Structure formats: C-alpha cells, structure tokens
Amino acid sequence: MANPLQEQLLKAGLINANQVKKAQQEKRQHAKGGHAPDKALAQAQQLALAKEKAESDRQRNRQQEEARERKAQSAQIRQMIETQRLDRSGGELPYQFVDRGKVKRIHVRADQRDQLVKGLLSVARFGNTYELVTLSTAEKIAQRDPMFVITAKAQPESESAGSAELDDPYADHPVPDDLLW
Numbered sequence: 001m002a003n004p005l006q007e008q009l010l011k012a013g014l015i016n017a018n019q020v021k022k023a024q025q026e027k028r029q030h031a032k033g034g035h036a037p038d039k040a041l042a043q044a045q046q047l048a049l050a051k052e053k054a055e056s057d058r059q060r061n062r063q064q065e066e067a068r069e070r071k072a073q074s075a076q077i078r079q080m081i082e083t084q085r086l087d088r089s090g091g092e093l094p095y096q097f098v099d100r101g102k103v104k105r106i107h108v109r110a111d112q113r114d115q116l117v118k119g120l121l122s123v124a125r126f127g128n129t130y131e132l133v134t135l136s137t138a139e140k141i142a143q144r145d146p147m148f149v150i151t152a153k154a155q156p157e158s159e160s161a162g163s164a165e166l167d168d169p170y171a172d173h174p175v176p177d178d179l180l181w
Contacts, residue, residue: 077141086133088109099130
C-alpha cells in the first residue's frame with residue numbers, strides 16, 4: 001500500500017481491506033481511460049425509477065380507492081332496496097319487463113300493477129331477483145348506478161298522451177265521417 005492515509009485508516013478500523021482494493025481498482029480504471037460509473041447519472045436513474053414507482057403506486061391506490069367506492073355504492077344501493085322495497089305478497093298478476101334483452105316477470109297485486117303502468121313504481125334489480133320500489137327511491141338508486149333500475153318512467157302516461165297530441169302532424173286535417181274502414 002503506497003498511500004499512507006489508507007494505512008492509517010485501516011489501522012484505525014474506519015475502512016477494511018476490501019474497500020482499499022476497490023478504491024485502487026477504480027483508480028487504475030480511471031487512469032486507463034475507462035470511466036468509472038458516473039454518480040450523477042446513477043442518481044438520475046435512481047430518481048427516474050423512484051418517480052416511476054411513485055406514479056405506479058398512485059395509480060394503484062387510485063384504482064383501489066375506486067374499487068372501494070364502487071363496493072360502498074353497491075352496499076348503499078342494496079340497503080336502499082332492502083329498506084324501501086314494497087311488499088308483493090299476495091300478488092297474482094304478472095308484470096313483464098325487459099332486463100338485459102330478456103323478458104322477465106314478477107307477480108304483483110292489481111294496485112301495484114296499475115302504479116307500475118302509470119310510472120309511479122319501478123322495478124329494481126336485487127341480486128338475482130327483482131323488487132318493487134317507489135319512483136323517488138328508483139331515482140336515488142339511478143343516481144348511484146343506473147344498472148340497478150329496470151323500469152322507471154320519467155312521466156306518467158297522461159302527460160305523454162298530451163304531448164303526442166301536440167306532435168300530431170295531421171291534427172289540422174279532420175277525418176271525414178263517411179270514410180269506411
């Protein structure tokens with residue numbers, strides 16, 4: 001060992017023989033023209049890796065948070081349907097509706113069927129079954145997730161019939177009395 005400083009550091013126990021050899025090897029490489037790894041470049045690479053990892057962590061956290069929100073929303077909807085569903089016991093009249101392209105049927109009472117037709121009640125998906133809920137409950141459910149609400153009319157039939165008369169292009173043309181069909 002030609003360097004007296006290294007010998008002193010070894011004797012003091014501040015460095016070990018491996019560190020001395022590594023330092024001499026780096027010194028020889030640098031003297032031959034080989035470049036020792038640039039510390040600034042290594043730090044920049046480590047910083048870039050840290051940024052990428054932080055971004056992927058943020059994205060993963062965001063996805064996990066969205067999944068938690070969806071799960072909480074589904075739980076809220078289930079609870080709303082459980083607490084607000086109408087009793088269909090004794091229902092003998094079938095009410096048919098379309099869900100995901102298939103015709104489904106539930107049995108309801110006569111008064112419930114009339115309210116469904118008028119748009120005052122709605123059908124909500126509840127697991128593998130269907131439940132009746134009021135229109136206000138259906139609107140609250142649809143705000144959270146519209147996939148749970150099967151039927152909900154925006155306006156009763158009486159209003160829609162009135163608007164159909166206004167849109168009739170032949171309203172000004174009377175039908176003759178002597179026309180036979």
